[in-house]
Amino acid sequence: MIKTINLKKTYKNEGVEVHALKGINLEIKDGEMVSILGPSGSGKSTLLNCLSGIDKPTEGKVIIDNIDITTLKDDDLTTFRAKNMGFIFQFFNLIPVLNAVENVELPLLVLGYNEKEARGMAEEMLIEVGLKDRMKNFPNMLSGGEAQRVAIARALVTKPKIVWADEPTGALDTKTGISIMNLIRELNEKNNQTFVIVTHDPRITEYTRRILKMDSGILTEHENLG
Amino acid sequence: MKIWGDTMFMWIILSIALFSIIYFFIKASFHSHVLKISFRNIFRIKRESFLMILGSMIGTAFIIGSLGMNDSFKNYIYKSVDLYFGEIDEVINSKVSINYNDIEPFIWELEKENLIDGVLPIFFKLYPVTKKGNIRGLKISELSQASLVGMDYTLISNFGENKVEVPTEFLKLKNNEAIITKRLAERLKVKEGEEIEIITGASPINILFPKRFKVVKIIDSKGIFNYRGIDANNGIGTVFINLAAARSITKIPSNNYYQILISNRGDYIKGNKLTEKVKNVYEKMKTKGEFIPVKDNQIKAIDRGGVSYIFLALSLFAIISGGVLIINMYSMLVSERKRELGVLRAIGFKRKDIRNVIFYESIFYTIFSIPFGIATGLLISRFTFSKVTSLFESLSSFENIIGEIPLIDSYYISPNSIIIGIAVGILLPLTITFWYSHSIGKINIVNAIKDLEEEKKKVKFEKYKYKIENGFAIVIFIIALFLK
Numbered sequence: 001m002i003k004t005i006n007l008k009k010t011y012k013n014e015g016v017e018v019h020a021l022k023g024i025n026l027e028i029k030d031g032e033m034v035s036i037l038g039p040s041g042s043g044k045s046t047l048l049n050c051l052s053g054i055d056k057p058t059e060g061k062v063i064i065d066n067i068d069i070t071t072l073k074d075d076d077l078t079t080f081r082a083k084n085m086g087f088i089f090q091f092f093n094l095i096p097v098l099n100a101v102e103n104v105e106l107p108l109l110v111l112g113y114n115e116k117e118a119r120g121m122a123e124e125m126l127i128e129v130g131l132k133d134r135m136k137n138f139p140n141m142l143s144g145g146e147a148q149r150v151a152i153a154r155a156l157v158t159k160p161k162i163v164w165a166d167e168p169t170g171a172l173d174t175k176t177g178i179s180i181m182n183l184i185r186e187l188n189e190k191n192n193q194t195f196v197i198v199t200h201d202p203r204i205t206e207y208t209r210r211i212l213k214m215d216s217g218i219l220t221e222h223e224n225l226g
Numbered sequence: 227m228k229i230w231g232d233t234m235f236m237w238i239i240l241s242i243a244l245f246s247i248i249y250f251f252i253k254a255s256f257h258s259h260v261l262k263i264s265f266r267n268i269f270r271i272k273r274e275s276f277l278m279i280l281g282s283m284i285g286t287a288f289i290i291g292s293l294g295m296n297d298s299f300k301n302y303i304y305k306s307v308d309l310y311f312g313e314i315d316e317v318i319n320s321k322v323s324i325n326y327n328d329i330e331p332f333i334w335e336l337e338k339e340n341l342i343d344g345v346l347p348i349f350f351k352l353y354p355v356t357k358k359g360n361i362r363g364l365k366i367s368e369l370s371q372a373s374l375v376g377m378d379y380t381l382i383s384n385f386g387e388n389k390v391e392v393p394t395e396f397l398k399l400k401n402n403e404a405i406i407t408k409r410l411a412e413r414l415k416v417k418e419g420e421e422i423e424i425i426t427g428a429s430p431i432n433i434l435f436p437k438r439f440k441v442v443k444i445i446d447s448k449g450i451f452n453y454r455g456i457d458a459n460n461g462i463g464t465v466f467i468n469l470a471a472a473r474s475i476t477k478i479p480s481n482n483y484y485q486i487l488i489s490n491r492g493d494y495i496k497g498n499k500l501t502e503k504v505k506n507v508y509e510k511m512k513t514k515g516e517f518i519p520v521k522d523n524q525i526k527a528i529d530r531g532g533v534s535y536i537f538l539a540l541s542l543f544a545i546i547s548g549g550v551l552i553i554n555m556y557s558m559l560v561s562e563r564k565r566e567l568g569v570l571r572a573i574g575f576k577r578k579d580i581r582n583v584i585f586y587e588s589i590f591y592t593i594f595s596i597p598f599g600i601a602t603g604l605l606i607s608r609f610t611f612s613k614v615t616s617l618f619e620s621l622s623s624f625e626n627i628i629g630e631i632p633l634i635d636s637y638y639i640s641p642n643s644i645i646i647g648i649a650v651g652i653l654l655p656l657t658i659t660f661w662y663s664h665s666i667g668k669i670n671i672v673n674a675i676k677d678l679e680e681e682k683k684k685v686k687f688e689k690y691k692y693k694i695e696n697g698f699a700i701v702i703f704i705i706a707l708f709l710k
């Protein structure tokens with residue numbers, strides 16, 4: 001379970017304070033698929049980054065499975081992320097010098113899996129996202145949709161409890177976006193993983209059971225389509 | 227002892243450099259996924275990789291180059307010192323002659339403290355010398371000032387660090403025979419077998435009856451066989467005669483000498499600088515005569531223009547600019563990859579791993595660039611050196627220096643310098659990257675991932691590119707300056 005208590009994030013730039021998060025309290029249950037919707041600049045990405053621990057909140061707690069991750073040391077937090085979380089970003093974020101399968105197996109190698117085991121799991125995962133024939137392609141030889149599928153495979157290969165996705169379809173055309181969202185939903189239903197998806201596109205929210213709406217750093221609405 | 231110190235130092239640096247490379251490779255092999263990313267980045271055949279190698283190469287080239295220039299200048303100094311002094315480090319000089327018994331306690335003390343390789347008591351005086359017949363013919367203009375040296379030549383074989391083979395002509399010198407140096411022979415227009423005349427005093431008798439010597443050999447040598455006195459520039463050359471003949475000329479008592487030549491333990495050029503210690507003993511023993519550190523004086527005289535400081539400044543400049551160049555290259559490299567590094571951080575790379583991605587890569591660049599760096603360094607320094615020295619030769623600072631010093635045309639670099647160049651060429655970039663990659667590990671993940679999205683990348687790259695090109699421009703400018 002993910003829980004935040006009075007989560008705040010304030011940026012200071014040349015004396016000007018920007019309150020990106022103004023006290024967020026939320027709970028996300030295991031296996032839930034949640035979207036965070038809001039206009040540009042409302043603080044969606046900031047919230048996601050604080051939840052996943054790649055950013056530090058100014059105030060408040062982020063509790064995941066009874067651990068307040070804001071108190072973890074950097075190395076411990078990194079390990080916690082590697083074990084429990086997967087990341088999908090808006091822009092293709094593959095490592096350019098590694099081919100598809102090498103990109104996917106990377107989180108496993110970080111966790112200490114041996115190379116053979118990691119390779120096998122990565123190949124399986126790529127088959128699952130429909131990229132059987134693209135295993136050895138380097139990122140520059142993949143289409144946008146294919147690259148995002150590789151990113152999804154990389155995010156899921158460690159079987160993380162939580163997957164964070166910041167505008168996962170933001171750089172894709174509508175058709176590809178739909179297939180990516182279908183894939184995400186399919187995987188969520190199959191593996192009972194928690195998905196938190198940030199978007200400013202209401203169509204994306206149709207794929208999720210629960211919608212959190214954000215505006216100017218606060219949660220304005222919960223919508224349960226359960 | 228000192229010489230060992232220098233060599234040891236050099237080997238220690240080199241071992242540290244090599245061991246650190248081996249260490250990092252072994253370490254890297256345990257993180258093969260990190261190493262793989264580093265290694266592939268090198269072959270992302272891009273302008274950056276080439277620039278990285280070029281940058282490291284120029285860094286190494288600068289270091290090797292400055293060491294080479296230093297070596298050449300030192301070598302030049304030593305050569306000119308070697309020409310007139312060789313193994314002679316200090317001279318106890320006396321205008322009125324000095325009894326060897328008065329010197330002995332000092333010598334014993336030096337031997338006891340293991341400071342010397344030998345002493346050589348000699349007869350030394352400056353006299354007008356000419357070819358036979360010129361005095362009768364009143365050709366006064368043909369008189370030349372020359373050094374008259376007499377000694378027990380057998381002692382030379384034990385004077386200095388290494389045993390010296392004394393030419394038999396010196397050992398067989400008869401009372402009326404002399405050996406003269408080539409330059410003197412040329413000035414006097416004397417050939418072997420001909421006679422010279424020496425005016426040994428100012429009285430009419432001396433002038434009417436100059437001492438005659440038959441020149442049995444003309445030598446073109448250096449060091450003790452070319453000794454011209456304590457500052458090497460009073461006479462045209464030297465006349466060597468045997469001790470008995472020398473004594474009879476001035477009638478100084480037996481066991482008396484004008485100069486005691488001292489050779490310090492080991493080789494000055496290899497770094498054995500014992501003159502201060504010998505001087506302390508000299509003062510402690512309240513020895514007679516005048517203590518003259520001839521070799522030190524000579525080196526100071528040659529370096530009067532502060533040329534060595536110029537080379538030192540050049541070296542410092544080289545090392546600093548090499549370092550700055552390397553830092554710039556790496557900051558460019560990192561700003562190019564910031565986003566990628568941010569993604570790696572997010573998916574589980576620890577700070578340490580990020581550091582290593584950059585660091586391992588730098589090891590490859592460093593290794594690649596070393597051989598080219600050394601070659602370029604040698605070329606650059608050889609060139610710059612000849613330009614700098616010809617500049618100095620044309621300036622007045624060299625004018626007052628004794629004649630016939632060897633020309634500074636010979637470029638020289640010691641094996642030590644090459645090894646130090648390699649070691650520093652390895653350690654400098656590694657240290658800089660090690661330090662630099664530490665700060666890279668601390669990148670803010672969110673900002674790094676955002677980096678590309680905000681299209682900051684291009685702006686940053688342009689900025690660094692500008693810096694690097696400035697750096698290259700400065701280098702070219704400096705080279706051009708010496709070229710003209």
Ligand SMILES: Nc1ncnc2c1ncn2[C@@H]1O[C@H](COP(=O)(O)OP(=O)(O)OP(=O)(O)O)[C@@H](O)[C@H]1O
Pocket residue numbers: 011012013018019020038039040041042043044045046047200
């Ligand atoms: N590093 C920063 N320094 C200062 N202000 C920042 C920084 N990052 C974000 N902000 C500000 O915080 C607010 C929230 O930003 P955030 O990126 O979370 O918005 P968002 O909802 O994700 O927008 P978008 O849909 O455009 O991605 C914005 O007003 C933004 O300007």
Ligand SMILES: [Mg+2]
Pocket residue numbers: 044045046166
């Ligand atoms: Mg955003």
